[in-house]
Amino acid sequence: MGFEQIIFYIFSFWFVVSSLAMIFSRNAAKAVLFLVLAFFSAASIWILLEAEFLAIILILVYVGAVMVLFLFVIKMLNIDKSTIKARFTGYLPLRLIVAIIIIAEMSLVLGSNQFGLDVFSVPARHSEGYSNITVLAMQFYTIYVYPFELAAVLLLIAIIAAITLVHRNDNTSRKKQSISEQVNVQAKDRVRLVSIILPDKKEK
Amino acid sequence: MIKNLNKLIKNLTLNELRTGLSITAKELVNKKITVQFPEERTPISSRFRGLHALRRYPNGEERCIACKLCEAVCPANAITIESEMRDDGTRRASQYDIDLFKCIFCGFCEEACPVDAIVETQIFDYVFESRQGSIMTKERLLEVGSQNEKVINQTKLEDAKYK
Amino acid sequence: MELWQTFVKMVHALVPWLDGTVAIILIIFIKAMALLIPLMLVVAYFTYAERKVIGYMQLRIGPNRVGPKGWLQPIADALKLMTKEIIFPTKANIYLFLLAPVLAIAPAIAVWAVIPFDEGIYITNLDISLLYVLAIGSIGVYGIILAGWASNSKYPLLGALRSAALLVSYEIVIGFALVTVVMIAGSVNLNTIVQAQQGGIIYWYFIPLFPIMIIFFISSLVETNRAPFDVVEGESEIVGGTHVEYSGMTFAVFFLAEYANMILMAVLSVIMFFGGWHSPFEAIPYLESVFSWIPGIIWLLVKTTFFMFLYLWIRATFPRFRYDQIMRLSWKVFLPITIIWIFVVALMTQLQLSPWF
Numbered sequence: 001m002g003f004e005q006i007i008f009y010i011f012s013f014w015f016v017v018s019s020l021a022m023i024f025s026r027n028a029a030k031a032v033l034f035l036v037l038a039f040f041s042a043a044s045i046w047i048l049l050e051a052e053f054l055a056i057i058l059i060l061v062y063v064g065a066v067m068v069l070f071l072f073v074i075k076m077l078n079i080d081k082s083t084i085k086a087r088f089t090g091y092l093p094l095r096l097i098v099a100i101i102i103i104a105e106m107s108l109v110l111g112s113n114q115f116g117l118d119v120f121s122v123p124a125r126h127s128e129g130y131s132n133i134t135v136l137a138m139q140f141y142t143i144y145v146y147p148f149e150l151a152a153v154l155l156l157i158a159i160i161a162a163i164t165l166v167h168r169n170d171n172t173s174r175k176k177q178s179i180s181e182q183v184n185v186q187a188k189d190r191v192r193l194v195s196i197i198l199p200d201k202k203e204k
Numbered sequence: 205m206i207k208n209l210n211k212l213i214k215n216l217t218l219n220e221l222r223t224g225l226s227i228t229a230k231e232l233v234n235k236k237i238t239v240q241f242p243e244e245r246t247p248i249s250s251r252f253r254g255l256h257a258l259r260r261y262p263n264g265e266e267r268c269i270a271c272k273l274c275e276a277v278c279p280a281n282a283i284t285i286e287s288e289m290r291d292d293g294t295r296r297a298s299q300y301d302i303d304l305f306k307c308i309f310c311g312f313c314e315e316a317c318p319v320d321a322i323v324e325t326q327i328f329d330y331v332f333e334s335r336q337g338s339i340m341t342k343e344r345l346l347e348v349g350s351q352n353e354k355v356i357n358q359t360k361l362e363d364a365k366y367k
Numbered sequence: 368m369e370l371w372q373t374f375v376k377m378v379h380a381l382v383p384w385l386d387g388t389v390a391i392i393l394i395i396f397i398k399a400m401a402l403l404i405p406l407m408l409v410v411a412y413f414t415y416a417e418r419k420v421i422g423y424m425q426l427r428i429g430p431n432r433v434g435p436k437g438w439l440q441p442i443a444d445a446l447k448l449m450t451k452e453i454i455f456p457t458k459a460n461i462y463l464f465l466l467a468p469v470l471a472i473a474p475a476i477a478v479w480a481v482i483p484f485d486e487g488i489y490i491t492n493l494d495i496s497l498l499y500v501l502a503i504g505s506i507g508v509y510g511i512i513l514a515g516w517a518s519n520s521k522y523p524l525l526g527a528l529r530s531a532a533l534l535v536s537y538e539i540v541i542g543f544a545l546v547t548v549v550m551i552a553g554s555v556n557l558n559t560i561v562q563a564q565q566g567g568i569i570y571w572y573f574i575p576l577f578p579i580m581i582i583f584f585i586s587s588l589v590e591t592n593r594a595p596f597d598v599v600e601g602e603s604e605i606v607g608g609t610h611v612e613y614s615g616m617t618f619a620v621f622f623l624a625e626y627a628n629m630i631l632m633a634v635l636s637v638i639m640f641f642g643g644w645h646s647p648f649e650a651i652p653y654l655e656s657v658f659s660w661i662p663g664i665i666w667l668l669v670k671t672t673f674f675m676f677l678y679l680w681i682r683a684t685f686p687r688f689r690y691d692q693i694m695r696l697s698w699k700v701f702l703p704i705t706i707i708w709i710f711v712v713a714l715m716t717q718l719q720l721s722p723w724f
Contacts, residue, residue, distance in 0.1 A: 029516055033466075052493075053495055056495055056498045056502045057502075059506070060498065064501075064508070064538065065535055068509070068512065068531050071512050071516070072512075075515075132495075133495055177691070180695075228684040229680070231424050231426055232423050234426060
């Protein structure tokens, strides 16, 4: 067993273990952390496949941003464990059926008969100068430039839609501070110097 | 319009940030004013009220006559005095304790004393090493007095003309 | 590089019974130590420098009692923190509580693997090292968030919430700022980015990317939770933020991570905008030959030291920002400027503006 294979099995082991731990963990924050570990293991396996750009993007986007927001939300939640347990047993038969169907479908679609070595050839080792990012960029900005740009526009629309949904209410009813006004304030806006004529001086 | 443009240019060139940075940069090279405490000391007023001391007359006789005026005037009840008659028939304190945890360093005891026995020195950097250490007994007070006699005499002399 | 080859040969000669894999791991370990030990020393003395510089700016003289001129102060601090008791809050989640400082320091150190110190002096020459820096750097948030969550205490939680929102928004700004660098250099490899700035001070990217350089620097202050953006700690508002429940070595680890990150950001600023290991006297007729004997790593360190000093200078100068103003700065000021500058850089590229393209 070579060095690479050892690394592959270590990361695969952690991938499986952390995925299972994520599902079975009672604590939502721990589940998110196990999911992060699963992402890491997946990224490491991708690096072994010489897909280092994908691996880094997985960490950058999912671990660095999406999971942080997940944790952010989970911290705000006040999860009552007893209600979750009650619901869990109530719907158990239905859930089991759905789970079994999903597992069966996934093993049919993603099994070794679809993606095995007899279907695909062993990915060739590239020479030292091979750059995954250059190859990807060539694909993105030549053949797939329209789908790529369309996906970008779609995301932009999603961002604008989300922001408009939040800002749907009129601004007059909301209490908020105008930061630009606060930042632009000058000393002379705040302090007014008034010359006071003292009453006894006036009489003289 | 021009005013707003000016403000925008000032903001974008980080005008105020640069002003702030230049001030701290100037102070970086300025002369430092730190006083290195145990080696250097700041001047202390002759009226400074620090650790207490009991004084003696030049012939070595202790001044305190146990009149208990200081005990009476003490607003914090920090002073405890017991008196006795000595063999030569004079009235002296057999016990003179000041609890420094109670003491508020108001200096009333010094004002009340008819024989200038109890005084407050300029010593402010003292420590207690035990729980009982905060109670200054007569012996310790007299020791502080005899150790700092010269300084006490001088500061009291300096302050005397303003009293 | 020849030095390194001889070193590798030496390791193989010294331990001949080791086969390939073990020797590789040993060499990686030695490489990591060669980086880690100086880094930790620099971190220790950076805290000393911080106290001295800020002291001088406030007309004080800073620590000067431990050792000659206070030079042993960081070591005394380290000893103090090591011998202090680690207190666990009663209802805290102990595993996550202890995992948090580890998650804070591990990325702060791991990022250094791709930093090029000189022509050919690096731990690994990753093809996507810039993305690696961003990705691993974004993991550092977990340390702070977990610290806040696992402490089971209100102030750490508030600090963690602040840091999560801050870091996510400023990572976007930093990402966009670095896009402009990548556009000019045409590579996400840090080595290539530095090599592209060869040929004298006018080739350095801080000239075409001047506003981006300032935005990157200010954003790096936020990323490292430094004053004036240290709302995550915010002593006057939320006591000590995420660090409230940490004591002894667990706190020291957070401290190390913060300073290691700060030095990293300084090095990154130099690599991105100030020509990395290149001498500022390149292509200047007389001075070039005078200063040619100085190795590149010294230039890198000198430039990095300047940026580290800038961190301290800014901390000594500016009062803390209010939290919502930091958010506004990110989304309404920095992000538009960086996006506009991406267009400007695209224009520059099309116009073949010399000497950078």
